[in-house]
Amino acid sequence: MDSSRISIDGTDIAFAQDGQDTVLRAALRAGIGFPYECASGGCGSCKFDLVSGAVDNLWPEAPGLTDRDRRKQRLLACQCRARGDLCIKVRPSQESKPLVLPRRRTAKLAGITDITHDIREFRFVTDSAAEFLPGQFALLDIPGIPTPRAYSMSNIANDAGQWHFQIRRVREGKATAALFDRLEPGDVIGLDGPYGLAWLRQDNERDLICIAGGSGLAPMVSIARGASAAGLLDKRKLHFYYGARTAADVCGEHLLGELPEFASKLHFHPVVSMPESSALWSGAIGFVHQQVEQDFGSRLADHEFYFAGPPPMTQSLQEMLMVQYKVPFSQIHYDRFF
Ligand SMILES: Cc1cc2nc3c(=O)[nH]c(=O)nc-3n(C[C@H](O)[C@H](O)[C@H](O)COP(=O)(O)OP(=O)(O)OC[C@H]3O[C@@H](n4cnc5c(N)ncnc54)[C@H](O)[C@@H]3O)c2cc1C
Structure with missing residues (x-):
């Protein structure tokens, strides 16, 4: 598997990016507090500057970048894959540091239940325990869909490997059409997670x-x-x-x-x-x-x-x-x- 070394300019932080990972996923997998929010190209929180090296930009038109960002050659870590070693400029933060390191798994569709006329619960099961904090999401690789989609878990961490998602069908949406119309119990998808910073805080009395x-x-x-x-x-x-x-x-x-x-x-x-x-x-x-x-x-x-x-x-x-x-x-x- 190809591996690139990515270092953060002005710090002693460096991490490896293997195989299919983006810069963001590689950083979080290594436990680094890379700033981010949606991991889907929409929010722009994971912007970085390239100091040296080259990347493959998976979605150059991603809405998370403004015209100004593009003029300044800023990139989204969630949409870039290193092509060899890189040095980048970004400010890691303690708040983005993952408490549970994201991992790739394969997940089998175990059951589907209708919640409303256009929201369905999809229940997947993995061989290993489902480890995540309440409120987090996973990136799903859905057969026939070239780019992953983010879906939040509705259940809580469990040893049985249960990952439950409640997904709304989007009109003319590609991933939701695949999930609602083609995926059947027993089918297998890729599940990478957990991600997300809006997890349940237990350190206060409010x-x-x-x-x-x-x-x-x-x-x-x-x-x-x-x-x-x-x-x-x-x-x-x-x-x-x-x-x-x-x-x-x-x-x-x-x-x-x-x-x-x-x-x-x-x-x-x-x-x-x-x-x-x-x-x-x-x-x-x-x-x-x-x-x-x-x-x-x-x-x-x-x-x-x-x-x-x-x-x-x-x-x-x-x-x-x-x-x-x-x-x-x-x-x-x-x-x-x-
Ligand atoms: C953090 C987070 C959590 C979410 N949780 C849920 C949830 O619990 N339930 C739910 O119903 N929805 C959730 N969503 C929305 C979900 O990820 C999808 O955007 C939605 O289901 C529509 O997908 P679609 O493929 O059917 O629609 P489409 O219109 O075909 O695709 C829309 C989405 O696909 C992505 N996309 C489009 N083109 C590209 C490209 N070239 N490269 C990369 N990505 C691309 C973008 O994220 C875009 O918003 C969540 C989104 C985020 C960011």
Whole structure:
């Protein structure tokens, strides 16, 4: 297997990149705190400058780079593979240091269950234990799809090698078409993980607010399950908001209802933005971030926040929490689903 040595300019940090890895995956596999968020080319958090050496750029048009970045020849570590030894410029951070080192595995599809008309749970099993923190994601290599896709786990770490994903079918989406229309129980895919920084923090006493928009269900369910399993809900409350477009899109309550703290410490708040009619929906109406603001207002900064979903939702939440209510950044953990 080809191996390249990648060193970080101005530091004594160096790591090897083998075979199919990108610069980002190689760094994280080596335990280095390479800055990143989505690992999918969307967010731009893993930008670096090339000091010497050459790379294969797997997705030069990736939206995570601006025109200015391209003019300055910046690159995304999640979309570049070293072609020989490299020296790069980037600032590693303690916050990005992986607590569980990502590993490649093969995973067999063990079962599928419909959650809504367009969200399905896909349950995979691997030979070795499923090691990850609640809220993290994996990169899946799906047969027939040339580039990997990120999907968040909805379950929690387990020795049985169970990895559960809740995936929304995207209109004309390539990977979701393959998953929904072609993959069958018994089929095998590549699973690399865990990745992601929006994992459950256990080092504080604050009540939790989890906010899922659309396909952001899985990581928030994982956070709720993780909080329950760790005993955090003995002392703390967890408010789970689900933002849906229509009443038919609302989901999650039956999954949370399986947890012993449901209704006493764990509360489900569905919010619909475009209800079909008052006969079909009598609950809260509006955008989910507005409902959170209405419910908590000046008490927002007393909470620990987790959220996942489409970038417009996460953007509204970031602005509301960070700018308007001055919630400290360290209390806010999110994944944008590009
Ligand atoms: C951290 C994270 C976690 C996620 N978790 C979930 C989840 O739990 N459930 C869920 O339903 N969705 C999740 N997503 C979204 C998911 O990864 C897919 O974007 C979505 O399923 C659409 O995929 P598609 O192939 O069907 O759509 P398409 O429109 O065919 O592809 C969209 C995505 O493919 C990638 N892509 C497109 N072209 C290229 C290229 N040339 N090279 C590399 N990549 C390319 C990009 O990431 C793009 O957003 C998550 C995304 C991220 C970033």
